[in-house]
Amino acid sequence: MSNISDVALKANVSIATVSRVVNESDHKVNPATREKVLAAIRELDYRPNALAKGLLMKKTMTIGIIIPDISNPYYAEIVRGIQDTADGAGYAVMLHNTDRKQERIIRYIYLLREKSADGVIFSGGIINEYETLSILKELKERVVVVGRHAVDFPAVMVDNMGGATQAVQHLIGLGRRLIGCIAGPEGSTTAEDRLTGYRNALAQNGMAFDPRLVRRGTWSPESGYRLARELLAGDPRPTALLCANDQMAIGAIKAARELGLRIPGDLSVVGFDNVPTGSYFDPPLTTVEVPMYDIGVAAMRMLIDLLGGGMFEKLRLFNTKLLVRGSTA
Amino acid sequence: MSNISDVALKANVSIATVSRVVNESDHKVNPATREKVLAAIRELDYRPNALAKGLLMKKTMTIGIIIPDISNPYYAEIVRGIQDTADGAGYAVMLHNTDRKQERIIRYIYLLREKSADGVIFSGGIINEYETLSILKELKERVVVVGRHAVDFPAVMVDNMGGATQAVQHLIGLGRRLIGCIAGPEGSTTAEDRLTGYRNALAQNGMAFDPRLVRRGTWSPESGYRLARELLAGDPRPTALLCANDQMAIGAIKAARELGLRIPGDLSVVGFDNVPTGSYFDPPLTTVEVPMYDIGVAAMRMLIDLLGGGMFEKLRLFNTKLLVRGSTA
DNA sequence: CTGAAAGCGCTTACAG
DNA sequence: CTGAAAGCGCTTACAG
Known part of the structure; x- marks a missing residue:
């Protein structure tokens, strides 16, 4: 796996220049130089290292999902909505199952922080213990919850x-x-x-x-x-x-x-x-x-807006709809 | 969020020493010094930054899963098996849904490489195009497939x-x-x-x-x-x-x-x-x-062994079992 | 338009 | 037992 220096060497430019063409930066780059760099990138099949970039930029384009259990179709559907939306916006997703265990909720929140996740969507399970709350607070401005929780985070709720x-x-x-x-x-x-x-x-x-x-x-x-x-x-x-x-x-x-x-x-x-x-x-x-799917979509959109730092909905309430089929008469 | 330098400063030691106590390294550390460091860590609620560590160590303790669709209960069950096993071994999991689209399979493999995933489990969908194959080859020694595929990777299969x-x-x-x-x-x-x-x-x-x-x-x-x-x-x-x-x-x-x-x-x-x-x-x-669940467990175990560099099963075949219930007579 | 250099937060070989 | 320093692979302000 080649890195930015390999590309710079092969193209006979500095790594700064390589970085500029890779990121399509506003900083001007001579078209001929650009071509040389592009050729080197192609030859070496170069891809920037996301860890290095994330470390520097303090932005990883990765979010975490914390749910009770992915094999429950309810959460699977929500997760799919989140992922499709995340993917469309360039975010990758880390998934964690808690089985509603407080100890695991806490552990995953810490883990997500260590891994510098940009944000977290929390659904199912209860945030009640003091430790959970205080950890989550550090992620303030980076958390969206699904469901009604006794915490002051942006939320997607269901009637x-x-x-x-x-x-x-x-x-x-x-x-x-x-x-x-x-x-x-x-x-x-x-x-x-x-x-x-x-x-x-x-x-x-x-x-x-x-x-x-x-x-x-x-x-x-x-x-x-x-x-x-x-x-x-x-x-x-x-x-x-x-x-x-x-x-x-x-x-x-x-x-x-x-x-x-x-x-x-x-x-x-x-x-x-x-x-x-x-x-x-x-x-x-x-x-x-x-x-469920739309709830996942809404939660991820809310998180994206939140991370963007601009305006965002503080609460999104979904209505339900009775579907009358054969099991009632 | 404090970093290793903050801890070093507060404990009046070098960052090298902090690193040694954080990682419970073999390198001797004076018990009194250790206590000072531990106290500083506690006070600052310090957690090491996984990006920095991953960049240096070339090991992220993160793996990727590529499946067609998590809202399909078949894959949800496999994923749960993978995740429980991954979690037990300290690995976090990134999840990607392809809907069996070749273009997305390729994209996620690249993405996982950029993010320095330690390994990948691939299930469902087809690896047949030249590009997919050649990318996957770069991850050689880091991929386990579930199902019968025309590629030479360690595999978990079903009869x-x-x-x-x-x-x-x-x-x-x-x-x-x-x-x-x-x-x-x-x-x-x-x-x-x-x-x-x-x-x-x-x-x-x-x-x-x-x-x-x-x-x-x-x-x-x-x-x-x-x-x-x-x-x-x-x-x-x-x-x-x-x-x-x-x-x-x-x-x-x-x-x-x-x-x-x-x-x-x-x-x-x-x-x-x-x-x-x-x-x-x-x-x-x-x-x-x-x-399904056991298949996920087996796939992740195989990947762990593979990444460990030691011996590993090249192929694990699961037998099926007919469950006779009411829909046949 | 181009590049040298600092710095993101870590680990570890080396010197003391 | 402790620390200074190099280096992982990037981005960007700064100088030219």
């Missing part, structure tokens, strides 16, 4: 409450009265907001909130399956279910099927997110669409 | 042929005679191998290969749906279907359902890969399990 309310309204409109909820885990603001939306819809319709109809899962299909079995074996037995994400809804439907319940007749089920395979289920899953 | 043969044997054992195939796209070695396995099984059982029973999809559920409709409207109409991946199988099942066909009675369907949600379908999807 989870509104979406959940709308979903329950839909169920009520269908004549369902015993509406259960498989909520997300304690501590997740997304889970809390969706649960609040569920409660609000009940309240708006003068229906009592019954804790016996509510369980908290872990977002996984397994948890949806297990909790639906509990709920459907309980008294009162719900005739409709709002699940806080599609994965749990898929698990719940399996549980209902095993108990001989027909979907949507005996049990109507609504999911949340609209993961790609939802429409391929039997019956196709009614769900609250969250535009 | 796709064997898996497909086994799946078709299963179908034949069930008494099915008109076995169709929704294969993967032209040019993908994975697609070719799975198709070959299908043909082999037919041949072994003295059954003729009938091109009217075969279509080529794009791996997407949509393509599976569309091609299944074609196949099921054709003559002869297949009574069983081998789909080259689960996504297409899911699409095919939807098509069959819409045509009023019962699964598995009227049409038995086998997928490939065993993506996480397959067992939640109705009926649960019979499929050929590919251990």
